[in-house]
Amino acid sequence: MAPATASAITLTINGEHHTLTVDHRTSLLDALRERLDLTGTKKGCDQGQCGACTVLVDGRRIVSCLQLAVAAEGRAVTTIEGVADGEGLHPVQQAFLDLDGFQCGYCTPGQICSALAVLDEHAAGWPSAATDDIRPEAGPPELTPEEIGERMSGNLCRCGAYVSIVQAVARAAENTTGSAAGGTTKEPAA
Amino acid sequence: MREFSYQRATDVDGAVALLDADPDARYLGGGTNLVDLMRTGVERPGRLVDVRELPLDSIESTDDGGLRIGATVTNSELAAHPQVRRRYPALAQAVLAGASGQLRNMATVGGNLLQRTRCAYFTDTSLPCNKRAPGTGCSAATGEHRNHAILGASAHCVAVHPSDMGVALAAFDAVVSYETAEGSGQVALADFYLPVGDTPHRETALPPGALITAVTLPPAPVAAHSRYRKVRERASYAFAIGSAAAALEVADGVVREVRLAFGAVASRPWRAGTAERVLSGRPPVASVFAEAADAELAAAQVLEQNAYKVPLIRNLVVALLTELAEETTR
């Protein structure tokens, strides 16, 4: 008998469990969009080259186009639909709205999910390519526009909203307390 | 994309046994390269063995003062690790210079070493490419090759290895540990990538079905004083067109120890041994740095569009070593 090329899996998305049978070829992105009607997560390139499909898995940002759905079983997925607290926008969403951190809006859910993770990664002391002194003794870098720009560079925006995206992330950083993504991003043990 | 079966491995032996039994199977790590290549039809495995949950995700100091990095450690965890940042800063910088925050959260250390070239002819299945389809020819040699190899290439393939991480690992004499059905083995990174020759489709010295389990960095005090710089055609989220990792220790006014490796110049991270030998014992000044770079680059064979990489690498060497020397003598 040929080995199965599809599996029944349970995905945990925004705290809800969804059981479905997926073709193993199905990406997490397509499972969200085509099977679960969670179309807030966008498909910009399907190749990990634009960031529009960014979601959080176990609190960390990933591109869902390169994540096979079958391999996401057992992990906690947060999509843009799970970011707001009911009617209340998350400070990151509010900042994007107020500062016009988008134009066409297609990259926006990915930008927002990415921004949530950026705030957590920064809080955990992770350096970036824009960090001058990456030694742990130097402490976490200040979240300057350069730091934000580098950390957000995995999310392309063809409308060119980067200037206000950086401002929105900076404002959200001021208005966010605790874990932005509700995740587990931690300074690794020494 | 071809249909495939999927299994999630829970222990190393089980994963290795699955690959051993099925030559059509591949290990799935972060998937950032493999899934993309499957979607574009470059890779068509019949089975994926998911190794992400294997207990290979720790970074530990070795007894001799080195560092052992598990194969499923993500790039993010590697770059954020205090010991890496303190003892091998060029490695952390190299990893941070690669891809994006999202991809670094997915990509694993083992997968990074095994990623395939981004040569556009390799990833377009409608075009000839010896690496993807042996014997069809190298389109890049006579076509578009602005970001192709200047060192160690052959008429059969001029593609470059895209890894940033690998460049720092090459500079620090990393050793790759692997597991096969026959047992475990090790191979130095210097010997990990095979010469291009007329078999560009054969890329590594790993035995068939081998699973990378760890990368070990030997102790290297010089590495604490190291730096990675990457040049690319966009300020971020782009592959290198030239990069260098350098470590330098100066004592008594001369170079006591130096490590130098280049990226985006060859089918592998390029350890610049010739340049290191020229530098040893010489005064740490720009003219000597340039002389050393020239000695390494004397072997360069440039194509019509990539000759700029020679001055680029030369200038990077001079700039990086000058910065490191100034910090040492400050």
Place this chain on the structure above:
Amino acid sequence: MTTTAQPTATTARHRSVGVAHTRVEGRDKVTGAARYASEQPFADLAHGWLVLSTAARGRIRAIGEEAVRAMPGVLAVLHSGNAPRVMTDYVSLLGPPDPTNALFQHDRVPHIGWPVALVVAETPEQAREAAEALVVEYEVEPHDVAFHADRPDSYVPDDGNAVLTKGDLEAELAASAVVLDATYTTPEQHHSAMEPHAATARWDGGRLDVLDANQGAMWVADELAKMFSLDPSSVRVRSEHIGGAFGSKGLRPHQVAAVMAATVLQRPVRVALTRRQTFAVTGYRSPTAQRMRLGADPDGRLRAFGHEALNLTSTLRPFVETSAALGRVLYDARAHHTAHRLVDVDMPTPTWMRAPGEAPGSFAVESALDELAERLGMDPIALRARNEPTVGPLSGLPFSSRDLLGCFEEGARRFGWAERDPRPRLRREGRWLLGTGTAAATYPSGAAPSTASVTAEADGTFTVRISAADVGTGARTALTLIAAEALEVEPERVAVRIGDSDFGPAWVAGGSMGTRSWALAVTSAAAELRGRLALGDGEIPPEGITAHTDTAGLLAELAKKERHSFGAQFAEVAVDPATGEIRVRRMLGIFAAGRIINPLTARSQLVGGMVWGLSMALHEEAVRDPASGSHIGADLAGYHVAANADVPVIEADWIEDPVPDDPVGLKGIGEIGIVGVAAAISNAVWHATGVRHRDLPLRPDRVLRAEEARTGA
């Protein structure tokens, strides 16, 4: 039940226009609730996958349909042997149809990426695998995709505006004290909207219903009706949210393929393009080679202004990239000669891309002006001021409003231009050489007939219906504010519905004409509604009271003038001569673009255009493999657009620019932001390094090669 909903003509007039307002659909966009083209669920949805030619020229010899039809889930394989026939000899709102859209009508392959088949299957995974397994045999013919300035087979297109001449260029060049003769090139560029093209088509109660993302729902509906010989009223196209367009989202093969498959299968079919396919079948900006010949007196007065622009087109249809058009507006000269030439090659047909003509044209013109200023020993802004026309240099028509010099004045003040030492290669900061540059910008301000309706609803709100498109411009919000102002109510009481061909004919989101054209229609419909409400007794019936207008008559009355927006661009760059890296450190754009409706979104729109200019200057370039004709690296890792880290703080602002004779007083701002930016950056790179670059993009290897040449290495 009826209620009273008279617009409240209160003493304090509601001020909506000119006040910052977040996007009316913003909440839906930040929560993921906004649905784009491929995001409406349908039961029984089938998925189509296009198969594109890998041959650059030839004929289809055979299609291995049988093997693919047997694959799991496959429902149909459409190709030239079995596809429905379509009409192609029609004229649409924007001219003759793009030949790429006449899918599967013959076995010729005129260029690489030509659609040769559509595979339809139950799931996207099945459709993709089957499409990739489809074997297409070609009778391959030699192809020619080479583009360069010296093509001997170039020709003047049959177009009344291709060449415009005034005076004797050669004589004036000969009489000039300072002459510049230089050729500038720009590469093939792609729109690369973040949302790849996708459409879902279905037959619903005898009507064709297409869910799409496009720049004009009515435009696409009209083309589909003509193409499939359908009654216009039996086609409905909807396109509420559009993930960027930039000229690429009109009728494209995906909608035609979806309609064909939905017709054949009689079930809903979605065709979504892959990123790689968008590069192949949705148009692109042609590469250009532009020869500039300028001649000036010692005081900088231009005697000769010559601009000859060459671009490529397909063998199917001439498409002129009107690069030489902006000089006809910008500068006075005794002799003017601006001309376009084309060369036909085996390439896909180019199309409009943000600021068509002006974007590449301004790189040549504004670089050349800077070079001329250097040779004259003159400040670049002073040179432009010296050649400021009082009427259209070629038309002789008055300007509706023109304040280019006001833009330069304000920009120079804010940028600190007065402190600039004009000599190159003097400023260094660490490994970086620093420099600044400037350039002028202009873009036409047009309008086209549109219809709109405004309804006074029984609940006291108002509904505007117009087949407009908000491709990210903020048009929907702007129209809300405009309607609120015209109705004298708070914007919260106005709902603007767009993106539905059932709302009637309207201009498209293109040519910086969308918001202006639609605003005219909305304003006049609102005025008519107010008139009717004023005559009534204040009672609104349950179905509301609706006023409907068409602006064709209004526009015909508008006096013939030179109508354009203007701007001044400033950039500061840092160049590492050791690595060839260029970083833009700051940019400032000051614009005179009529009345600004919504400062929040207008600024985004202008800054976004400037980011496009930066991206064009430093990154964007599609590369063709000569052997295969293929676009090499047709993805977002191979075709670089600016990433966040490339973009510094960019400021855009505007000066007062009243347009006295214009009913709405606004000009489009969608394209002016990009115009001149690449030149300003390139001029700054010269200022930093002392090296002129005449070929875009300004890649590290080009900078390095220039440094090698400079030091004689």
